[in-house]
Each structure stands twice: as C-alpha cells, then as structure tokens.
Amino acid sequence: MLEARHVSKCYEQGRWYSRNRFRVTALDDVSLTIHPRSTVALVGESGAGKSTLGRCLARLEEPDSGEIRFEGRDLLTLRSKELFAARRNIQFIFQDSAMAMNPRLSASEVVEEPLLIQTSIASRARQEQAHAMMEQVGISPQWARRSALEFSGGQRQRLAIARALTLKPRLLILDEALSSLDLPIQAQITKLLLDLQASLSLAYLFITHDLGLAARLADRIAVMRAGSIVGDDHR
Amino acid sequence: MPYLVRRVLYSIFLLLGVSVLTFVFVDLAPGQFFDEMRLDPRISEATIAGLRSQYGLDLPLPAKYLQWLRSVAKGECGFSFAYNSPAAPIVWQRAQNTLLLTGTATLAAWLIAIPFGIWSAAKPRRAPDLLAAGTISTLLAIPELVLGLLLLLLAVRSGYFPVGGVVALDFSQMNFWSKSSDLARHIFLPGLCLTAGLLPLLLSHVRASMTEVLESPFIQATRGHGIPLRRLLLRHALPAAANPLISLFGFSLGILLSSSLVVEGIFGWPGLGQLLIEAILQRDFYVVVDAAVLATVFLISGNLLADTLLYVMDPRIRID
Numbered sequence: 122m123l124e125a126r127h128v129s130k131c132y133e134q135g136r137w138y139s140r141n142r143f144r145v146t147a148l149d150d151v152s153l154t155i156h157p158r159s160t161v162a163l164v165g166e167s168g169a170g171k172s173t174l175g176r177c178l179a180r181l182e183e184p185d186s187g188e189i190r191f192e193g194r195d196l197l198t199l200r201s202k203e204l205f206a207a208r209r210n211i212q213f214i215f216q217d218s219a220m221a222m223n224p225r226l227s228a229s230e231v232v233e234e235p236l237l238i239q240t241s242i243a244s245r246a247r248q249e250q251a252h253a254m255m256e257q258v259g260i261s262p263q264w265a266r267r268s269a270l271e272f273s274g275g276q277r278q279r280l281a282i283a284r285a286l287t288l289k290p291r292l293l294i295l296d297e298a299l300s301s302l303d304l305p306i307q308a309q310i311t312k313l314l315l316d317l318q319a320s321l322s323l324a325y326l327f328i329t330h331d332l333g334l335a336a337r338l339a340d341r342i343a344v345m346r347a348g349s350i351v352g353d354d355h356r
Numbered sequence: 357m358p359y360l361v362r363r364v365l366y367s368i369f370l371l372l373g374v375s376v377l378t379f380v381f382v383d384l385a386p387g388q389f390f391d392e393m394r395l396d397p398r399i400s401e402a403t404i405a406g407l408r409s410q411y412g413l414d415l416p417l418p419a420k421y422l423q424w425l426r427s428v429a430k431g432e433c434g435f436s437f438a439y440n441s442p443a444a445p446i447v448w449q450r451a452q453n454t455l456l457l458t459g460t461a462t463l464a465a466w467l468i469a470i471p472f473g474i475w476s477a478a479k480p481r482r483a484p485d486l487l488a489a490g491t492i493s494t495l496l497a498i499p500e501l502v503l504g505l506l507l508l509l510l511a512v513r514s515g516y517f518p519v520g521g522v523v524a525l526d527f528s529q530m531n532f533w534s535k536s537s538d539l540a541r542h543i544f545l546p547g548l549c550l551t552a553g554l555l556p557l558l559l560s561h562v563r564a565s566m567t568e569v570l571e572s573p574f575i576q577a578t579r580g581h582g583i584p585l586r587r588l589l590l591r592h593a594l595p596a597a598a599n600p601l602i603s604l605f606g607f608s609l610g611i612l613l614s615s616s617l618v619v620e621g622i623f624g625w626p627g628l629g630q631l632l633i634e635a636i637l638q639r640d641f642y643v644v645v646d647a648a649v650l651a652t653v654f655l656i657s658g659n660l661l662a663d664t665l666l667y668v669m670d671p672r673i674r675i676d
Binding site: 176179204209213217222 | 481572573574576577578579580581582583584587592595596670
C-alpha cells in the first residue's frame with residue numbers, strides 16, 4: 122500500500138552567514154513498506170529519525186530525495202489537487218494531543234475540521250458524522266460543545282483518533298501517540314485501535330520507543346538508528 | 357466579579373493614582389508660572405500674590421487637586437495661564453492633531469506589518485523572510501531623529517512636501533480633493549518617519565508569533581488534512597497568533613499621544629508633544645498635568661481594549 126524508497130532528509134543548522142553552519146542527516150536512504158491492514162512499529166532511540174520519517178510519509182515534511190509511493194503513485198510528485206485528495210488516506214496522530222488541537226475549537230469542531238477542509242457536506246451532516254465518530258471512540262456526543270482543553274489526556278487522544286478517522290483513511294501514523302498516557306489508559310486506547318483496525322481495515326505505523334508496546338501491537342518492527350533502518354523484523 | 361468589570365475598576369483606580377502622582381511631581385518641579393514676573397520691577401509682590409491666589413496656585417496640593425477634579429467634571433480640566441483660557445480645549449485641539457498623525461502612522465504600520473509578517477513567517481529562510489529580517493534590522497538601526505532629518509532634507513530639496521503645520525494657510529478655501537491632497541502632503545513625511553519607527557516592532561512581533569504558531573502541532577495536524585496555505589494562515593494560524601498581537605495593538609493605541617514627541621519637533625507638527633514642551637518650560641501647571649493624564653487615559657484605554665478583545669477572542673481566558 123505504502124512504499125518509501127531511498128528517502129533522505131537533511132536539516133540545515135545555523136544562519137546562512139554563520140561559520141558554524143552545518144547539516145544534520147535525519148534520514149539516510151531509508152526504505153520501508155507498509156501493507157494494507159498491517160501494523161508496523163518503528164522503534165529507535167531519540168533522534169534516530171523516526172518522527173521525521175513519519176512526517177515525510179504523511180507529507181508534513183518534504184524529503185530531499187527518494188520516492189514515497191501510495192497505491193502506486195509517488196506522493197512527492199503529485200500536483201496540489203492530487204495531493205489534497207491523497208491526504209485523506211494518510212492521517213497523523215501526534216504525541217501531545219493538547220498541542221495538536223486548536224485551543225479555540227470545541228471537541229465537535231476539532232473532529233469536524235478534516236471534513237470541513239476535505240468535503241463540502243452540509244454543516245448538520247458534518248456534525249452528525251463527527252458525533253458518530255466520537256461515539257465510536259468512546260466519547261459521548263453530549264460533551265461535543267466542550268473545549269478540547271477540558272478533556273483528560275486519554276479522552277483527548279481518543280478525540281485525536283476520532284479526528285483522524287473522520288476522513289476514513291487507509292493508513293494512520295501514530296507518533297508516540299500512547300507514550301504520554303498512563304498504563305490503564307494506554308491499554309484502553311490500544312484495544313480501541315485494534316478494534317478500529319479490524320472494523321475499518323486500517324494500516325498503522327506506530328512510532329514509539331517502547332519496545333514492549335511495539336511487540337504487543339505490531340506485525341513487524343523496524344528499528345532505526347542515526348537516520349537509517351538497521352533492522353526490519355517480519356514476525 | 358466579572359472579568360471585564362474588574363478590569364474597568366482597576367483602570368479607574370490606576371488613572372486616579374497616576375493623576376495624583378502627576379500632580380505631586382509637577383508641583384515638586386521648581387518655579388511657577390508667575391515667577392518670571394518677579395524679574396519685572398514694575399510688578400509688585402502684592403500683584404503676583406494676588407494673581408497666585410486668583411488662579412488657586414497658593415492652595416495646598418490636596419485642595420488644588422480637588423479643585424482640578426471639580427474642573428475636570430465641568431469639562432475644563434484646569435486653566436492655562438499662558439493661553440488665559442480653560443486648559444481642556446487647548447489640550448484637546450493639539451491632541452487631535454497628534455492623533456491624526458500618529459493614528460495614520462500606526463494604521464499604516466499595522467497594514468504593512470500584518471501581511472508582510474505573515475508572508476515572511478510562511479516562507480522561513482527564503483526571500484520574504486530575509487527581506488523582513490533585513491527591513492527590521494535596517495529600521496531599528498536608524499534613529500528616528502536621523503531619519504526625520506533625512507526626510508526633512510528630502511522635503512526641502514524636492515519642494516513637494518510642505519515643512520511644518522497640519523494644513524496650508526488657504527486650506528479653508530480649497531475644494532474637497534485639494535483639501536485631501538494638502539492634508540496628505542503635510543502628513544506624509546512625519547507619518548512616514550513614525551511608521552518607520554513603529555514598523556520593526558510590529559513586524560518582528562507578527563513574524564515571531566506566526567512562526568511559533570506555524571510550528572505548533574495543531575497547525576501541522578491541520579496541514580495534514582490538506583488545507584490550502586492561505587486558509588491555513590488566515591483562518592487557523594493568525595487567530596492563534598493573535599493574542600500577543602492584540603496586546604501589542606492595545607499598546608500601540610495607548611502610545612498614540614506620546615510616541616510622536618521627537619517627530620512633531622522635527623517637522624513642526626503642532627501636536628500635543630510641542631504643547632507639552634512649551635507648557636513645561638512656561639510652568640503652565642494644568643496643561644502639563646492634563647497632557648500627562650490624557651496620555652495615561654490613552655495608555656489605559658488601549659490596554660483595556662486589548663484585554664476586552666482578548667476576552668472576546670480567546671475562549672481560554674473566558675474559561676479561566
């Protein structure tokens with residue numbers, strides 16, 4: 122379904138006129154394949170390039186070189202309209218759900234936001250879809266008008282999952298999405314993700330440094346170090 | 357107590373406090389308006405004492421303050437010894453001239469800073485960003501006085517821009533378009549000088565706020581849904597970046613009466629700044645107090661407006 126080939130990404134550090142200017146290689150010729158309905162865990166120490174790879178796959182960052190093919194089409198060469206349509210299929214969930222939600226929006230508006238951007242469905246229908254999705258992740262629609270900031274960490278992460286799923290994506294990239302939650306909540310969200318995967322035929326890319334979690338959830342574990350994938354365990 | 361009521365009450369107390377302190381400090385300054393008369397041997401001490409008594413300058417400070425408060429309630433705000441009339445109309449007329457100049461310059465600075473700041477933040481390390489950084493550094497490095505003198509030189513050499521005054525002498529006989537053109541030519545150079553002074557402050561704040569917000573995860577999340585750049589910048593990033601900018605907007609309104617002292621002096625603009633300097637030199641007690649208190653009223657009102665706008669626009673403040 123998704124195939125990244127020879128993806129590289131460097132960051133320039135320092136101003137253009139600075140003597141101490143240098144380049145940091147975040148991704149060095151990385152290749153990774155994710156099959157439909159599979160779960161891949163991307164593990165590695167901090168600074169290994171896991172999040173950069175995830176962000177490049179979701180086109181939140183531009184790689185310097187390489188190919189990212191989704192269902193046969195290279196995401197990096199798509200025109201803006203085609204990319205706009207392709208974004209529905211790949212959604213991203215951030216570690217800090219509080220920071221990843223517009224503090225001015227209510228819970229319902231947060232979940233409706235992708236529909237508002239990607240579709241032209243009427244406001245009422247949009248709201249109904251958002252409420253249905255909230256119910257599916259275990260948040261009562263009667264809390265829909267509350268600010269997202271009023272929810273607990275676990276509830277906010279459920280909201281983030283609801284928001285990501287409203288567009289019915291094929292692939293969900295979770296960047297340390299469970300690491301800030303305590304263990305019982307982590308277990309609840311893990312179960313929710315597995316249930317959703319079964320019912321919605323989703324593929325997951327779990328970016329984590331928690332090997333235990335990766336082993337519990339993933340069909341495959343890819344290990345990153347210093348910008349490269351150094352191990353890819355097909356289980 | 358509701359947040360806004362509390363803020364208004366604080367503002368009233370603050371204004372009273374500032375007016376008392378202004379009174380005390382102006383009173384502590386050596387010399388009084390009638391002291392120069394002592395140099396004239398034809399004026400007797402008794403006449404001077406009579407004048408001081410007539411204008412209430414011999415009263416103790418608390419009585420003088422209460423007298424001024426009563427006068428404020430009547431809309432006179434004390435008496436100008438130099439102009440021999442109630443102080444309020446004199447101060448207000450000059451304040452209007454200052455507001456015309458600073459209001460135009462502040463509006464122009466914001467109208468440039470917002471789109472330019474957004475544009476530069478949206479293109480980090482590329483041409484718009486470098487242009488904004490260069491503009492900020494250059495304008496910060498040029499003192500207002502030097503820029504004013506350069507612009508004055510331009511006015512003299514070109515002969516197109518008048519130097520001094522708000523309007524031409526035959527302004528009242530002009531038609532609407534000639535009046536507008538005359539006012540614009542008078543205001544252009546001092547306005548440009550003030551705009552150039554304010555622009556780096558506003559531009560650097562807009563740029564910094566937008567840059568910070570554009571890097572935040574919720575903007576990344578919205579980008580991940582495929583939102584077009586213009587909509588992302590204007591509908592999502594700008595409202596989120598607005599809080600420090602609203603505070604700065606309030607501050608920029610607050611300093612409308614006090615920011616143009618130097619520029620008014622260079623360009624001979626008959627505003628409050630020049631009146632204040634004259635009044636200080638002449639020991640025109642109530643005009644000095646009124647000008648200082650009016651500038652404070654603007655500062656407090658600007659901050660109050662900013663607080664109100666923040667309250668209306670940011671749900672987090674309402675929740676608190």
